[in-house]
Amino acid sequence: MQSRMRSRGRRKLKAEINVVPYIDVMLVLLIIFMVTAPLMNLGVDIELPKSNATAIQNDKEPIVVSVDKDGAYFLTLGASEREAVDAEVLVSKVSAFVRQNPEVPVLIGGDERVDYGSIYAVMVLLQQAGAPKVGLMSQPSPPPGKR
Template identity: 55%
Template structure:
């Protein structure tokens, strides 16, 4: 009997990693489900053009205008919701100040009035100090799904 008492139980000094693996799998599933939602854009029907595609070294800033004339900004850190012209000018101006050679494009729906597109281009050049702003178009013969 005395030999049993002398033997001390060894402490288990192991970390149980199964709960951590469960948490990581849940996080992985959450990220896999939400990742496609982060790239939602605006449905725009661009005008047709025979112009050649422009080669880009940097990711351009794209201001989208849907058929209602709402502005959407594709820029890192920009909220994915419609914004006013003033909000767009502030965000693009701040970005262009730090990244001078980044191209800026306006992608306006086919049904947007020319005056609204002109107002956006004018605001980009005069208020946001964008040296050059371009217009996006759909290549002729490409059918948008």
């Protein structure tokens, strides 16, 4: 009996916190955040119009990319004439124009019958061209009695 008491007397209880499980949890969370953080910034910056939108007052002529009901692209650079372009020409011309005028507004005007994918494709092309902000154009709604 006495041998049991001696062995118990030699073992002292440790009053320490085991932090290994906490470190494991923190490392898992760190990995999750490192993987998901880049995915949260993949959107295209656009400025959607408000319900009572007013006209944009700007000194510079905007770059206007129009998409017709068939999905064809048309480009108007500043005060120049509107011209039909394909995706590669659109990216190269807008890129060159934005490099010369970094503060120029870039607007997309899409036919209301065109699908959302075509407008989204134009936004991606403009992002590749280096346009910092892209706005969407719309017509003002008619007064309630004029519909």
